[in-house]
Amino acid sequence: MPDHEKRVLLREKDLPKAWYNLLADFPEPLPPPIHPATKQPIDPRDLERIFAAELVRQEISSDRWIEIPEEVRRIYAIWRPTPLVRARNLEKALGTPARIYFKDESHSPPGSHKPNTAVAQAYYNKIEGIRCLSTETGAGQWGSSLAFACSFFGMECKVFMVKVSYHQKPYRRSMMHVWGASVWPSPSPETDCGRAILERDPECPGSLGIAISEAVEVALKSDDTHYTLGSVLNHVMLHQSVIGLEAEQQMKEAGDFPDVVIGCVGGGSNFAGLAFPFLRHKIAGKDIRFIAVEPKACPSLTRGEYRYDFGDTSMLTPLLKMHTLGHSFVPPGIHAGGLRYHGMAPMVSFAAKLGLIEATALYQRECFEAALTFARTEGVIPAPETSHAVRGAIIEALKCKETGEEKCILFNFSGHGICDLGSYDRYFAGELTDFELPQDNIRKALAELPQIG
Numbered sequence: 443m444p445d446h447e448k449r450v451l452l453r454e455k456d457l458p459k460a461w462y463n464l465l466a467d468f469p470e471p472l473p474p475p476i477h478p479a480t481k482q483p484i485d486p487r488d489l490e491r492i493f494a495a496e497l498v499r500q501e502i503s504s505d506r507w508i509e510i511p512e513e514v515r516r517i518y519a520i521w522r523p524t525p526l527v528r529a530r531n532l533e534k535a536l537g538t539p540a541r542i543y544f545k546d547e548s549h550s551p552p553g554s555h556k557p558n559t560a561v562a563q564a565y566y567n568k569i570e571g572i573r574c575l576s577t578e579t580g581a582g583q584w585g586s587s588l589a590f591a592c593s594f595f596g597m598e599c600k601v602f603m604v605k606v607s608y609h610q611k612p613y614r615r616s617m618m619h620v621w622g623a624s625v626w627p628s629p630s631p632e633t634d635c636g637r638a639i640l641e642r643d644p645e646c647p648g649s650l651g652i653a654i655s656e657a658v659e660v661a662l663k664s665d666d667t668h669y670t671l672g673s674v675l676n677h678v679m680l681h682q683s684v685i686g687l688e689a690e691q692q693m694k695e696a697g698d699f700p701d702v703v704i705g706c707v708g709g710g711s712n713f714a715g716l717a718f719p720f721l722r723h724k725i726a727g728k729d730i731r732f733i734a735v736e737p738k739a740c741p742s743l744t745r746g747e748y749r750y751d752f753g754d755t756s757m758l759t760p761l762l763k764m765h766t767l768g769h770s771f772v773p774p775g776i777h778a779g780g781l782r783y784h785g786m787a788p789m790v791s792f793a794a795k796l797g798l799i800e801a802t803a804l805y806q807r808e809c810f811e812a813a814l815t816f817a818r819t820e821g822v823i824p825a826p827e828t829s830h831a832v833r834g835a836i837i838e839a840l841k842c843k844e845t846g847e848e849k850c851i852l853f854n855f856s857g858h859g860i861c862d863l864g865s866y867d868r869y870f871a872g873e874l875t876d877f878e879l880p881q882d883n884i885r886k887a888l889a890e891l892p893q894i895g
């Protein structure tokens with residue numbers, strides 16, 4: 443890449459025509475979801491009660507490439523391909539010999555990577571005759587993305603938003619309303635499960651696990667409503683691969699290739715989206731490191747166990763083999779609301795178990811500090827979730843400064859923080875605390891897990 447160039451921009455015609463499915467290239471098969479009652483692998487048809495049939499097919503497909511429908515590509519074209527940016531100002535400020543690139547997923551109208559799967563999920567549900575989609579949201583990025591997607595397909599959208607974020611991020615709520623969705627703070631009085639939790643703990647700050655339970659319950663109770671999940675499941679990882687596939691073309695145009703690929707992880711989808719297309723080169727023998735960055739307050743990959751657990755708090759979902767802190771674990775109310783999930787995508791968990799990726803956990807204040815360094819050099823204000831990837835990239839770049847290595851670092855800039863400025867204000871006011879989880883909290887939640895072979 444010539445010295446004066448900063449961004450690698452693709453044309454609309456370069457938008458990938460197929461998603462990449464890592465399930466085709468794992469050296470061993472991914473452990474299947476298990477039915478909690480029978481303890482046997484789930485019959486995929488059971489999933490069609492709440493998911494579109496095509497999404498269930500994608501969930502279990504081992505096809506390496508799955509075509510992106512033309513209608514989905516047309517909506518992607520509103521903001522895709524997203525830019526790949528060389529963070530030259532950040533490199534200079536750090537004094538590192540490393541080359542740092544970020545894939546800027548903040549360009550979508552809702553401001554993050556989430557619409558990559560929201561549009562696909564809304565499309566498949568629409569063509570299968572579904573009228574309404576229900577979902578949970580943490581920071582509101584996923585809820586606003588689904589609201590955005592539903593508005594294109596004329597579908598109703600019901601969102602259960604984790605209560606702590608509902609109050610911390612009022613503008614995300616407004617965005618959902620702009621795109622026509624209805625939004626409840628979770629736990630809410632709208633569902634049996636929400637009411638039961640509120641009875642036990644009226645002050646419960648909520649968690650993604652609880653909000654998932656509420657959204658699944660709504661879908662189970664209505665024939666024309668399906669549930670959608672913004673992360674964790676295999677089909678979500680598949681749709682997000684559009685990020686890494688574009689980045690691969692862009693790195694090629696830049697005449698470079700990453701030594702290290704970094705992303706923050708909540709449920710794992712933005713990390714997987716960037717990493718998985720590159721991971722196939724690692725599986726084929728190339729030397730690349732992959733680093734998943736999570737918060738110390740919710741460290742499923744670094745301190746959780748790899749075993750079968752429910753995806754939600756009320757034990758409505760199938761059992762997934764994943765890194766988990768236990769479905770009853772309620773993480774502290776950190777500002778990276780989208781990283782407060784007790785589990786981790788089975789595909790990301792499996793990649794970690796196979797030693798294909800590494801994980802690290804960071805405190806929220808060091809991430810906010812890194813976000814400021816980034817905003818003051820590269821200009822864009824990161825979402826609190828994204829700040830974990832920014833900090834992860836800075837740590838690697840500073841290691842290069844020490845060793846003198848000229849590594850190529852690529853990270854996913856999963857979203858902007860324009861609706862998270864309240865969190866920045868609290869950081870400036872010195873009101874943010876760093877949480878280090880007592881081992882006892884994790885041990886207690888893990889003790890409630892079902893025992894599966």
Ligand SMILES: Cc1ncc(COP(=O)(O)O)c(C=O)c1O
Pocket residue numbers: 554555580581582583584672673674706707708709710711712713779780781825827828856857858
């Ligand atoms: C900007 C942003 N980045 C990352 C995440 C974490 O989710 P995932 O791990 O699925 O990418 C979220 C979730 O809401 C988010 O909003």
